[in-house]
Amino acid sequence: MSDSMNALRAATDLARPSHYGELPLDDWIQAVVKDWLVPVLRPFFRMLQMPIQMLLDNLQALLLAIPFAVLLIVIVLGAWRAAGRGVAIFTLVSLLLLDWIGIWRETMITLAMILTAVVFCIIVGIPAGILAARSDRAAAVIRPILDVMQTIPSFVYLVPIVMLFGVGMVPAVIATIIFALPPLVRLTNLGIRQVQEELVEAGRAFGSTSRQILWEIQLPLALRTIMTGVNQTLMLALSMAVIGALIGAGGLGLIVNTGLGRLDVGYASVGGLGIVLMAIILDRVTQALGETGKDGKGAGG
């Protein structure tokens, strides 16, 4: 019985390509990326990282230079204005706790990294979303790119990023941008497309150019959805804090990774707590900012 099975398997194996030798796809990619892409494109990517480096350095220096009490008051007042008293109190207590457990400096480093990533996400993502909303052809190109960005595990693109940009904060920010960008593009596109057709028609009927329609009608009415996108991008960026630490980012992610390496559950938890508290504060504040566009409700009566 097993003889006949083996014969059958041998026969069907003839249909498997691997029977005739394995395709060295990994070698090929390795060769292309390492021997061609990286050397050729490195200067270009180095240039690309300049603005990120600048913003990141300045932001981090600023956050660390401002005296603790001043920064505390500014952030708490900002949270109060944007999201009300409850969130402000929560913010105050959280920030005091973060300092008390000794991770204030790391929190500020992570905050600088995330804010930098989000700023660049906004610079790239909102125009891309607008483009996708105004042209079906652009949308057809952009959508699969976003699908790829969202489905490729971040560990896969960490390697080429390290090859292109080296190790450090900036490569971590770039990985974060790739990871956190898609929802902002998608929601900007969605928000603009959801604006009632009749309102856009009214804009055209009253002599507006398409640029005027964008600024006077579509963007204001899409603002809420776009702010949801910013919020989502911010949350995703925070979730990259730990992964970013694998390629040299400091801050809270590094604490978690170090704790993991030493099996020091206490140390890892402290870092994790910092990330969670920061996430809650940023989430509440950005959500509240989105709500301020609430005149947009009941569009068209």
Place this chain on the structure above:
Amino acid sequence: MHGTQPLDPSSTPQAARRIEVRGVSKAFGTRADEALELARQGVSKSEILKRTGAVLAIDDVSFSVDAGEIFVVMGLSGSGKSTLVRCLNRLHDPTVGSIEIDGEDILKASEQRLRELRLGKITMVFQHFALLPHRTVAENVEYGLKMRGMGKAERREKALKTLENVGLAGWGDRYPHNLSGGMQQRVGLARALALDPEILLMDEPFSALDPLIRRDMQGELIELQRRYRTTIIFITHDLNEALTLGDHVAVMKDGRLAQVGKPAEIVLNPADDYVSAFTRDIDRGRVLPVRTAIRRAADSAALSALIEKGAASIEGSRPLHEAFGLVSGGKPVVVMGPDGKPEGQFDATDMAAMLAGDDAGKGQPAQVRPETDQTRQGQTKQGQTSQGRS
């Protein structure tokens, strides 16, 4: 809604053509030209959709609109009436045909020229108001003026004045969602009127309103139209509204015009079964002028004698329902022409026959029934029927 019948020639002295639409068709889809070719071969709309994927919304429509009139396009949903009105300011581009406004072919207008037209000549009112919810009422009214590049103070002043004209003084700083539907549509109207348009396109402007509010708005629209002499293209799915407001009414079916004519013509001489089915439940007393109730031709001497004997008289263009009181005594009523000379007479029976519609009217020789819009068209021959002007 009396006085909407434009049968008084003194008010419209040989009005100038304002809009001339010739052979306009519109198909939506990438293979629009093919679709039109098939339509010319007599292929049905559903077959065209199946073969080319294109939707034929308007099929070879021609009509003309005089300056200062209300031209109503009436049709059910899907008849293409909204598409048609959007062709007039080129929110949609017709696939073929020509549209002239004051002699200018707007299908050849550049993007720049189109914007000029939309900012001065042709403005629009929308079914669901299309107000910007994030702007105040006054800012909404200012919208077109702002696009025109008018300064802030000047356009605010103009907006507030226009709001006053539509009965919304003092509401400028509120937001649209604070207003009722009827008030929101007044804002929509003010936004269009603020540009002092010569032509106002109204796409089912009152369809989203309650019946009572709708009737108020209809009355006010007629008032506004009298004051500004704006040419109005009015879209509706309600034949009563069409006949009440329209100087001319076009009935649209499946992208084609089934009939174009004065309200009384539509009611008395429906072009086909489709139009006639619509006219069955309209309010004839409000739509038909008293002139249509005249059954017997009479010489003016006899009519003058009747008046001297104390018979009541009424101007021929007044709607029938205004004569209800006059005929109640059973006495004849003399119909006066626009020139003040008596045209004919009728009594309660004649009137009842006219109100009851075609069944009661049968048996009367057609040539005795005077032409309903002879004065406007300058026709003097009686018994002539005119079917549209396309």
